[in-house]
Amino acid sequence: MAILKFRVYFEEDDSIYRDVVIKHTQNFLQLHETILKAYEFDNKHQATFYRSNDNWQQGREISLEKYDKKYKVDPLIMAETTIGSEVKNTNQRFTYTYDFHKVWNFLIELINVSKEADSRQEYPAVVRSEGIGPKQYGTKGLLGDKFADIEEKYDLTRGAEGFNVKNEEGEDMGIEESAEGYQDEED
Missing domain, CATH: 3.10.290.30 (MM3350-like)
Structure with missing residues (x-):
């Protein structure tokens, strides 16, 4: 056979x-x-x-x-x-x-x-x-559902605690100001 x-x-x-x-x-x-x-x-x-x-x-x-x-x-x-x-x-x-x-x-x-x-x-x-085969319905990343949980748990649009964000001139904006800046950009 x-x-x-x-x-x-x-x-x-x-x-x-x-x-x-x-x-x-x-x-x-x-x-x-x-x-x-x-x-x-x-x-x-x-x-x-x-x-x-x-x-x-x-x-x-x-x-x-x-x-x-x-x-x-x-x-x-x-x-x-x-x-x-x-x-x-x-x-x-x-x-x-x-x-x-x-x-x-x-x-x-x-x-x-x-x-x-x-x-x-x-x-x-x-x-x-x-190789990793294609997904029949939609896309599924290598990290899967766990990464979406991280995104929901933490607001990744805000500066992390202890880290300051600089504006275009290179001046320190501070955490509160940078968070407000992000909100202004979204509006």
Whole structure:
């Protein structure tokens, strides 16, 4: 049984990727679910794969379902299409689009084929993660919610106790004057 290892790049930054191993007999629906899990996305939106070439041009579509749009050729359906049936060469590529409104694009590249399955490994699986992936909804900084708590707890617009603020001429304004100055600027 062949085990295929794919590198799934976030299209906007190729230093962000996840390596996924999957059996050639498993289907694209399983690959789809594994990619979403790897990037911590939910499973609420439309998605499609495209067979691709070395220049990442889209070829045959492998879709989650047949959507209400015009097709030149009907798409293959993820749940019915095995990974092995669409791998045509040893450097096979696919593109993957998730959520047609936000348009999350990923580039998928076959990076290894092994003949032996690891008996301790459950397939499909994410075996490597590099970089901080994009957040599906909104932005979340590295500090997360804790930084917002600090901002609320302390008024960061006022000079800190024991530190004076200087005006444009370099004269000491003192803490009270500097706080009033900030209030005047806001008005």
